[in-house]
Amino acid sequence: MSSLQQDCVADRDALGMGCVWSSGLFVGLADRVSSVASAFPSRVAIDDGGVEVSYGALESRSDALAHRLRLLGVGPDRVVGVVLRRRPEMVAVLLAIWKAGGAYAPLDPEAPAERLAGMVADCGAVLVVSERELASRLPADVDLLLIDGGEDVFAAPVQAARPAPGPVHADQLAYVIFTSGTTGRPKGVGVTHGALSMHIEAIGALYGMGEADRVLHVIAWSFDGATECWAAALAHGGRLVLGDPKAWTAEDALAEIRRSGTTIVGMSPALLETLAEAHSRSGSGPLPVRSWTAGGEAFGIEAFARVRQAFWPARIINGYGPTETVITPLLLAVTSSTPASAWEGASWLPIGRPVGARTAHVLDESLGEVGIGVEGELHIGGLGLARGYVGLPGLTAERFVPDPFGPPGGRLYRTGDRVRRRADGSLDYLGRLDQQLKIRGFRIEAGEVEAHLLAHPRCREAAVVAASREGQAHLVAYVAGEAKPEELSAHLAGRLPEPMRPSLIVQLPSLPRLASGKLDRRALPAPTWTARAYAAPETKTEQRLAALMGELLGHARVGRHDGFFQLGGHSLLAAKLVAQIRKEWGSPIGLAELYSVATLAELGALIDRHDESGTTADIDALLAQWEES
Template sequence: MVYVVDTAESLSAAGPDLAGLSPADRQLFRRFGWGPERAVPPDPLHLLIERHAAIAPSAIAVEHGGRRLTYGELDWHADRLATRLIEHGVRAGDHVALVVRRGVPMVVGILAILKAGAAYVPQDARITRPAILRHVLATTRAEIVLTQSDAPVTVPAGHTGIDIDSVMAERTDAAKPRVEITPDHACYVLFTSGTTGSPNGVVVTHANVANLLLTEPGDLGIRRGTVVGQILNIAFDMAAWEILGCLTHGGTLLIRDGDIEAAAGRADVLIATPTILSSLDPAKCTRLRTVAVAGEPCPRSLADRWARIGTFYNGCGPTEVTIVNTMRRHHPAAPLLTIGSPTPNNTVYLLDEHRAPCPIGDVGEMWAGGNCVTAGYLANPELNAERYAPDPFLGGGRMMFRTRDLARWTPDGQLEHLGRTDDQVKIRGFRIELDSVSAVLESLPGCTRAATLKLDDTTLVAFVQPATVDPVAAIRAVADALPYYCTPAVVHRLAALPVTSRGKIDKASLLRIARGEGAVA
């Protein structure tokens, strides 16, 4: 079976949904908003990894801290751990918590859970609080928690903990598990920040993930022998792009220690947030040929710098649309840095507050459709109803997802990202896009990263990195480029902006600094 978007339906089938557009815009709505159709292998992802183990068992699959596993060894260890999971009652469609640190056991755990027919639920053992773990286990109804010996985790009562290291140390053989699942089975459950304080679990299927990893440009050109840096937190959805994107193509996953730059310097392919990438020196990453960023807006200067040394992709998409659903290769000579156009078998619609299509060139909210749209939030029907909706343009029972990203189509069909609806604030009654202020600051000579926050109803504050940026020049630049009410009252200079565990700018820490509750680095 091939999982592709059915584009056979004509635009006229959408009926009155396009009535507000001119005839020319109706054509562009379809031409710009539909990604190319591409065939996607229907096999679950672990079967693709098993094939590499059968074809090239001696090829290096994963390396961390001098420890290496070949594809044959990875497959063997994962078979034995999967057998253990099945013996403990794990069945197809179940969820298994994976609470580990970055390392070889992490990869064995992922593959074993998939082989058992279950979805892995990744949590970082270094930072996961007991209350969050209990919430994750209750939401997913996971009974098994995979751990590792050098990152002890207190497994809540009523759940079974299995130490991956202990299973790997055993030398007994096990038969290869053969659990029948379909591409619509869950591959992983990723917990995102919740507006009510509790994270929400997003169910991402094998078909969702395969659609990005096994088509261009999401495959990032990874092939057997390609070294892919693994630098991101396992609980961040872009880590699945690193790990599964590497292993399904037979590459070598190079897992970093504390030194990100050391791993980046040995990698051929790197996936990062702009904040993490801004901490690296391209001159020290001489092997890199492909870099992809997503997760937060990318400064133009950062994109230009890395695009000069190799292939650079700028992408966009929340967890709910499977890592990214738009991508664009950037060139330094390009007139604009965009987030590209829909990836294969996916669609993007720019809609107004009534969910009607916006004229081409007007700003609208991005709704995502097609194979990227995930199966929804676990145990949260209210949020599902708010963020997911039937797709009136594809029809056929398909769903679309409200990303809350603001964008407009360029004349050549690229998406210009213009912030998020939840980054819009009002200052003295005027609506302001915080990202637009940060973009001006990042255009200053020597400024590598910037962030802007609302301090109160009358005050904006901004932060720039590094500390050598002139704050007076920064305020003047904003005043010259934007309306007066966009000018920050103060610009804090930091050696480096604080970063969350997922590699994004830590805005909560910045707000504490602005309020005088935290030290300025």
């Protein structure tokens, strides 16, 4: 063992992290997975609804694809866009990109084509890996590699190979994740291998992860939490269980958890509460899950209490963290021995303490530490920070500032979140300092939505806020100008994903202003949640859907242009609607698909398309190739 490796082991033992240092070589996550595959090739790595993929098959296929990617120019700090649906091949693709020395940018295949094109351009992707059904949504001038294009990309190419890229460096780019941006365009956050590996190692230690664990993956691939889910499971020798949130009801998810023997589950608090409600309703026995994690949005105390009661005595973890601080830099673990009175009087569950080699400071406007119980802005430091925003050095310098509390060269990330430290050292989340919003787990910059509204030639003013209805947050836009709300809704549909589109657009003669000329957000009128101008449902599917939605939402009449969330629907009611759709039509509609449509008419058309769709034999055949080769 070299002196550098000895130093690494000492650091790992001291900090509870993997072999990571700021500028040297280390054992990366792809190598960790390869080590498991070498020792246990026949062990199941991926379980996709009962279709199993071994570590050996995953290793050979990712090796072959990495070889091909190097021939196509992928190497250190070269970004590869990934636009794929949820399937086992996704994991092989991501591992292959790392093995080729590159970084991946997972992009939402359901995002508007214009938004996809912008993200591909902004991350400087040298290549995009996709599939036939999605290729038409990508820019015509981008280099594409299709995993189902007729040639087996998971078989080693016959061309002479380029030299292997060599060991990975801790400061080499691992992935780029896009988040909402104030300019009207999403911004890419670049994360290095060192920061990611430190986090995955620390998470594994905190969770006590090992080969017996089976980790359910239901997080969208375009979120950084998806990387933690698959990388932590495989790097620690466990099994990744692929879920299908687009097709599942809460009952389906619980059934899959039982079938697969899932031990670790992570999802948004709203979806976790949906599962808890379904489990309590079923009256069935204990689940195999030993650890539930909620993340992506604040976890209300009352919702937490219901989840804890339903899943007792399993551990419940509340995860917090912006993408810029690598997934979940702070965690709070609640076990069966934690007293229910621990957070009496709080509105939200605390967000806990730093994970791994990180620091958390509560600072005032002068970057001075404040005392226990005093509100301040959360600044996160240590090794678990992103490199910065891709192609945006000015914004990077603004948000990542010098760390006055750490060693020279250290940085702090200004989160923009208001917190206060509790006497036990954990942190309470109190809300945002700026106009960033959280809707159904999506991090949304109000300025980005406002910029797209103002891009309409007949919209003169725009302000976007979050408004609560029956305990659930909704986006509400206030506009002034000649453009009607329905025009603006159609305008946004082709530019923003559904969670970023306002549930309600309120037209005003002008927006209220302070004497300084600044927008007076407190003077904006309270939203009135009413249906749009009534248009009778046309098809039998629409008519039946209108009856179901009206019953759930308490509306006597629901028109074909009304939207479920615009009428006040929230995640718990959405789960009930999806369950009724499955029962009524037998159609594999899931929560994600309900979120993707704007109106009753669109949902009806989606159900009818499912009824008329063909088989998925081509996908099933592709899955079958995994173990044959």
